[in-house]
Amino acid sequence: MQISALFFNIEVTHRLHIFSKVRAKLLGITLVCIGNLIALLGTGLSFADEHSSLRFSGEQAKLEHIQKWINKNSDNGQLKQGAQPVSRLTAEFLIQVRALEAAGFNFNYELIPSPNWARTSRQAAQNQIDLSVESYWVDSPNIDHSVFWLSEAVLKQGETQVGLFTYENNHKALAAKNLDDVRKLKHVTVKTWHADINTIEAYNPIALQKVDSFEAMIRVLKRGRADVGLVEFFGEPDFRHNHFGTIIQAIPNMKVGLLDERVFAVSKQHPQSKQILEALNRGISLLRKNGELKKMLSQAGYYPKEVENWPYINLGTKAAQ
Secondary structure (H helix, E strand, O other): OOOOEOEOOOOOOOOOOOOOOOOOOOOOOOOOOHHHHHHHHOOOOOOOOOOEEEEEEEOHHHHHHHHHHHHHOEEOOEEOOOOOOOOHHHHHHHHHHHHHHHOOOOEEEEEEEOOOHHHHHHHHHOOOOOEEOOOEEOOOOOOOOOOEEEOOOOEOOOOOEEEEEEEOOOHHHHOOOOHHHHHOOEEEEEOOOHHHHHHHHHHOOOEEEEEOOHHHHHHHHHOOOOOEEEEEOOOOOOOEEEEOOEEEEEOOOOEEEOOOOEEOEEEOOOOOHHHHHHHHHHHHHHHHHOOHHHHHHHHOOOOOHHHOOOOEOOOHHHEOO
């Protein structure tokens, strides 16, 4: 369930972002000056005349989605009252912007299209981009640590919550009540979803099958070759998802906290890369302390209210025994 290979040589999986279908051409265009975005977000911070230039990389559809959100939620350069992130993508981009603002870092920005994470990494190595619009798993094997600094965790271990999903007619799985029951179920996941694999192996089910894609994972569940897989909560309140014509459903009253952290990547090639990293870390800490981080993540769907009181089966004293 990696968003980027995970996060992503980026494989589009069920870790869905709601991407815009807008056809606007973004290549090489500076979209917004951060001075305008500061007014847009209503931070009230004042900045010096000179700004660092920060180049955010992302797939073109994702950049269009971000720009569409800004356009929809602004009025004469001002954020409309009550506007909030509409997706995890907009939340992750805005968290970076707000964190840097909160730390007092002065910058302009532009959005630079990139078809995938491999290209983003090359762009960073060649000093063509400075950050990505989204976060990554800290343990992702795709992150080149000679190219990127990694920020403090925007989502700490266990804070990314997922459900145990099964085929709608798998009554054995749907009847599971606790961790012992879950361990007796055959699991399936995608072989590139390292956070999921590490988390599942930690609570040690009887079997874990690794497949090539999310579509293959759904087929395995439908055919009964596995009982359960980890999938993010989204969609209908009863968490019944239709994927590729197959209905999967969350086992009720239990969830899993993924044993990995989500971080932002900062290119080491920027002449102020260490200052950017320090400001980003300081800002993330401030947003966490004042509750803004949790608020933005909740608005973007990370913490559905419907499962707020469902116990974790794998997080120490929070686990359902």
